[in-house]
Amino acid sequence: MPELPEAETIARGLRTTVVGERIVGARVLRADILREPKRRFAPKLRGRTITGVERRAKNVLIRLSGDRVLAVNLGMTGRLLPFRKPPRGRTRPGHPAVRLRFASGGVLIFDDTRRFGTVECLTADEWNERAERFGPEPLGDGYRPDDLVRGLARSRAPIRSWLLDQRRIAGVGNIYAAEALFLAGIHPRRRADQVHPQEAAALHGTLRDVLGDAIRAGGTTIRDYRNADGEEGGFARRLHVYGRDGDPCSRCGSAIERDMFAGRSAFFCPGCQPASS
DNA sequence: AGTGTATCCTGCAGGC
DNA sequence: TGCCTGCAGGATACAC
Numbered sequence: 001m002p003e004l005p006e007a008e009t010i011a012r013g014l015r016t017t018v019v020g021e022r023i024v025g026a027r028v029l030r031a032d033i034l035r036e037p038k039r040r041f042a043p044k045l046r047g048r049t050i051t052g053v054e055r056r057a058k059n060v061l062i063r064l065s066g067d068r069v070l071a072v073n074l075g076m077t078g079r080l081l082p083f084r085k086p087p088r089g090r091t092r093p094g095h096p097a098v099r100l101r102f103a104s105g106g107v108l109i110f111d112d113t114r115r116f117g118t119v120e121c122l123t124a125d126e127w128n129e130r131a132e133r134f135g136p137e138p139l140g141d142g143y144r145p146d147d148l149v150r151g152l153a154r155s156r157a158p159i160r161s162w163l164l165d166q167r168r169i170a171g172v173g174n175i176y177a178a179e180a181l182f183l184a185g186i187h188p189r190r191r192a193d194q195v196h197p198q199e200a201a202a203l204h205g206t207l208r209d210v211l212g213d214a215i216r217a218g219g220t221t222i223r224d225y226r227n228a229d230g231e232e233g234g235f236a237r238r239l240h241v242y243g244r245d246g247d248p249c250s251r252c253g254s255a256i257e258r259d260m261f262a263g264r265s266a267f268f269c270p271g272c273q274p275a276s277s
Numbered sequence: 278a279g280t281g282t283a284t285c286c287t288g289c290a291g292g293c
Numbered sequence: 294t295g296c297c298t299g300c301a302g303g304a305t306a307c308a309c
Contacts, residue, residue: 076302114286
């Protein structure tokens with residue numbers, strides 16, 4: 001998916017275009033991205049006004065009048081695309097799943113090729129309860145090196161698995177886990193509780209750096225990701241290890257390796273990221 | 278508390 | 294050209 005930086009970029013983009021819009025129609029074209037029957041979903045939206053757009057973990061939250069939240073999880077290929085008027089011809093998204101029509105004549109389309117994404121209309125309370133399950137936001141002011149040090153010390157999971165677990169830390173996915181671990185010099189298979197406190201503190205810094213830099217670059221486009229203006233992110237060319245197996249490491253020249261575990265590819269530099277230390 | 282595997286789904290790249 | 298396999302930014306459920 002879109003990970004934290006991509007969801008943040010989309011939320012920021014939407015904030016400038018859809019806040020203030022009043023929803024006059026909601027059409028579900030692919031009901032499997034909902035978690036409830038579409039007959040119940042659509043009526044909940046009509047007549048509501050968009051009051052804000054936020055991000056939590058990898059979710060884009062569209063705040064609605066009447067204390068409702070349209071919670072969008074983008075899955076692997078989800079996009080949120082606003083248009084001033086209904087798109088025609090070439091500009092029409094290829095896999096529209098939900099289409100909101102605004103009083104202004106504009107539309108917001110949730111498009112999702114693989115349909116791993118979800119769209120839910122919840123009360124603010126329902127969302128808040130859901131959000132309790134997420135770990136801390138890595139870019140939050142209150143997130144300190146010590147929080148990561150202590151979190152890692154309590155787990156025997158491989159560090160990459162730890163970082164991908166949304167209950168432990170929110171918003172980190174496979175790309176940024178790989179990049180942060182590279183920059184901190186930690187092998188993705190290293191047990192979390194074997195990461196030394198000073199390494200964990202370094203990882204806290206590299207995580208925040210890489211996530212922040214990626215937001216400033218507008219996210220990473222591997223293939224499908226687009227921001228709310230339909231544009232690609234610029235961070236892909238700054239990746240050190242993700243998707244670069246076989247390439248020489250930018251630091252030491254060793255060939256980047258790919259290794260599969262927990263069902264996903266892990267990318268790392270065998271020279272810079274020792275399995276133990 | 279972990280891992281491995283499977284599942285949801287479409288598209289694309291690579292091998293033959 | 295086509296057909297096949299494997300893989301993809303995520304999340305979840307299951308057996309072990």
